[in-house]
Amino acid sequence: MSSERILASLREADACAQRLDKTGWNQHLNAARKAIDAFESNGEDVRTLRGEHLLVSAFQQRTNLDAYLHTLEEAAALIGGQSVVLPLRCPMFQGFYSAFSVVNEEPGYAARNADLLDRSEELFFQMTSGGRGTATSYRAQMAFYRGNFDQARILGLQALDEARANNQELVALCAAEILANTSKHLQDVSLWRFARESIRTCADNEAASNACRKLAQVLDCTLDLSVGLLPDAPAWLREGDFGTVPAEWGFQEVEGTVPAPIVHVALLARVQYLLYRSRRTMALSALGVMSDVYGQRSVVLDAYDGFFSANAYHYLGDVSREQTALRKGVEAVGPDGLWVIAAEFADLFGDLLYDEVARFDPTSVAEVRRIGEGYWKKLRLMREDVLVQAPGRLTNREHQVAKLAVQGKTNAEIAGTLHISVRTVRYHLENIYHKCHVSRRAQLADVLRSANMETAAWARESRS
Known part of the structure; x- marks a missing residue:
């Protein structure tokens, strides 16, 4: 194998790593290593090639920064400048x-x-x-x-x-x-x-x-979920079908609904959605999928696993499991002082949370109280601000459609009044609902009524 073939094999290994294809990554990396060894046995200078090999292999240490840094240090010393394998200005992770x-x-x-x-x-x-x-x-x-x-x-x-x-x-x-x-x-x-x-x-x-x-x-x-919005959730969020299956490095894409590297983010979003919809048992099941099926682990994920589970058990009336889940969340965030994750649940759990924090570190209770008390009120105020500002993002045509819609006009009547097709009316209504975070006309009237705009008067009329 020539040096160019070795470099090409390393590029293929890197491409496999980004696709989370561990088998392909290993195959290309091992082929390159054997070729480099053969070069060295023939007296060739392989310092740069070994450096490039190390740089590509560093991917496997991405969750161990000590090993990752050590590998990068060795690679940099051998390469002595710019890599010819990784793309110029490529993202780090x-x-x-x-x-x-x-x-x-x-x-x-x-x-x-x-x-x-x-x-x-x-x-x-x-x-x-x-x-x-x-x-x-x-x-x-x-x-x-x-x-x-x-x-x-x-x-x-x-x-x-x-x-x-x-x-x-x-x-x-x-x-x-x-x-x-x-x-x-x-x-x-x-x-x-x-x-x-x-x-x-x-x-x-x-x-x-x-x-x-x-x-x-x-x-x-x-x-949107974090401030109590999202009436019209996308299918992947409602149904939990991410188009991925478990694999050696966590998961791999099948249909590409949600790209494999961000499945853990989508899973947390689904848990929030299920809790938002009061589907607590399903939320607990989704949390189990995250840890048991997809094998996702990190301080942040473990913390939310604990606190979201406690949320579900709280409303299911299972105090014992609620307390156990709270303890798991506190033990995840406590060592690094990441108390915001815990504090955002303070309004829900109250003294039960503070007791668990005190059990872990009594000196941190005041900090959790400082951050957490009144947080849900802040979210409500933020939600009101978001809703009030939403109508300001409507286009002129969307304003016209919204005005007629909350007056009780049918789609056909709106189309006739504005001389547009019914399909176009539906299109505008979808955009209006999305921008105003609503799913039906009565909700739209409430949003427009709360906004300080010309439509306030006719929004009130539509509700009378």
């Missing part, structure tokens, strides 16, 4: 959107991982001119989960800029999600709108990768 989930399988290492990730990003940039924004996004996530919301906003905006400038689509989405979540605690509606617009722009961008667009759609649903 490529198919993985959240560095925080990727590198935090076990609790207690968040701060240390931030330092390791800084160094890893520098080495990755040295070899690919890519990866910028990953470490900043990680620190933004850590600041948010620790309740440092002003810092999370600053770092989130910085990470978003860095990721966009360095072709890190998925990292940019991660930063936008953190900004949206931060805005709820700061009650910063303008930040919420900015973050949501960033996510929705990606969802509608046909030039973006499929994984990026789908992740944006998943995050859009998740954020």
Whole structure:
């Protein structure tokens, strides 16, 4: 095998890694290694080839930053410059959107991982001119989960800029999600709108990768759910059919409904949706699928597994299991001080949660109270702001259709009045419902009535 064939084999191995095809990854990587060994036995200088091999093999250490950094250090020393295997300015974790989930399988290492990730990003940039924004996004996530919301906003905006400038689509989405979540605690509606617009722009961008667009759609649903919205859920969320099956590296795509690297995000969204719809037993089943079938693990996922399970058991009246699940959630976030995840459930669990926090670390109870008390009220206020602002995004034609719809006109009557087809009326109504977060005309009248706009008068008339 020539050196060019070796490099081609390494490129194929990297492509397999991004598809989570472990078999193909191993085959191409092993073939390249054997060829490199043969070259070396013939007296050839194989330093650069071994460096490229190490760089591609680093993918398997993505959840162990010590090993990942060590491999990158060895690869950088051997390559001595730019890699010719990985694409120029390629994303650092490529198919993985959240560095925080990727590198935090076990609790207690968040701060240390931030330092390791800084160094890893520098080495990755040295070899690919890519990866910028990953470490900043990680620190933004850590600041948010620790309740440092002003810092999370600053770092989130910085990470978003860095990721966009360095072709890190998925990292940019991660930063936008953190900004949206931060805005709820700061009650910063303008930040919420900015973050949501960033996510929705990606969802509608046909030039973006499929994984990026789908992740944006998943995050859009998740954020709506977080403030009590989403009356018209997409099929994958309602039915839980992600188009994937379990595989050696977690799962693989079958139909591509939800790209494999973001299935864990979709699973959490489905759990939230089921809880939102009061389908608690189904929510518990979905949580079991996440851990037992798909084998997803990280500090964040384990925490939400615990708190969402406790939510379901709370309403099912199973106090014992509720307490056990709460303890699991607290033990996941406690070692790293990621108390925001726990605090967001404080209004639901009250003293039961505070007792579990006190059992783990009495000094953290005050912090959980500070973050959590009144959080659900903040969400209600955010929801009202979102609903009131929604009509302002309607086009002139959508305003016309909405006005006639809440007056009780049928689709055919609206079509006749506006001289458009019934199909076009349906199209406009779908857009109106989506923008206003409603699913029927009576709800639309309520939304428009609450908005300070010209339509308020006729919205009131339609309800009288």
